[in-house]
Amino acid sequence: MSQGDRPITEVAAGILLDSEGRYLLGQRPEGKPYAGYWEVPGGKIESGESVFDALKRELQEELGIDIDASQELTVLEYDYPHAYVRLHVSVIRQWSGTPAGCEGQQLSWQLLSDQAPSVEPLLPAAWPMLEKLRGLLKT
Numbered sequence: 001m002s003q004g005d006r007p008i009t010e011v012a013a014g015i016l017l018d019s020e021g022r023y024l025l026g027q028r029p030e031g032k033p034y035a036g037y038w039e040v041p042g043g044k045i046e047s048g049e050s051v052f053d054a055l056k057r058e059l060q061e062e063l064g065i066d067i068d069a070s071q072e073l074t075v076l077e078y079d080y081p082h083a084y085v086r087l088h089v090s091v092i093r094q095w096s097g098t099p100a101g102c103e104g105q106q107l108s109w110q111l112l113s114d115q116a117p118s119v120e121p122l123l124p125a126a127w128p129m130l131e132k133l134r135g136l137l138k139t
């Protein structure tokens with residue numbers, strides 16, 4: 001699929017939410033676009049994969065955890081200089097294992113009640129995800 005003449009990069013992103021209202025951010029490793037920026041864990045959906053399949057795979061690869069279920073939160077599009085991305089964002093409340101930075105990335109748990117994360121910079125498209133999550137938890 002494409003947006004104008006730009007191909008769309010489909011991405012699955014997963015917000016891990018713990019019982020204390022904290023969510024997890026990871027820092028993009030060197031070598032990727034926006035290296036050093038903080039993001040919600042996830043990555044590109046490969047051909048033939050469902051959003052959930054991609055999320056499960058990415059969370060295993062990046063964090064070393066296993067998930068059995070996720071809740072769809074929102075779909076967002078963002079036009080970066082390097083790519084036009086469509087982010088399928090899900091919330092995960094249960095997982096097995098302890099999240100670790102398997103690709104050498106730093107991780108940081110953040111309180112959702114705080115307006116801004118204590119780490120920066122955040123990928124631009126991560127902000128609207130956090131707003132959606134706050135909205136979901138208010139209802």
Ligand SMILES: Nc1nc2c([nH]c(=O)n2[C@H]2C[C@H](O)[C@@H](COP(=O)(O)OP(=O)(O)OP(=O)(O)O)O2)c(=O)[nH]1
Nearest residue numbers: 011013032039040041042043044083085123125126
């Ligand atoms: N995971 C994630 N990606 C995001 C977020 N916000 C945002 O704009 N993106 C964009 C950045 C990238 O263009 C794309 C994700 O691709 P990626 O480079 O992390 O994917 P990947 O791990 O499969 O990468 P690759 O090394 O296989 O190329 O989505 C976010 O919060 N989390």
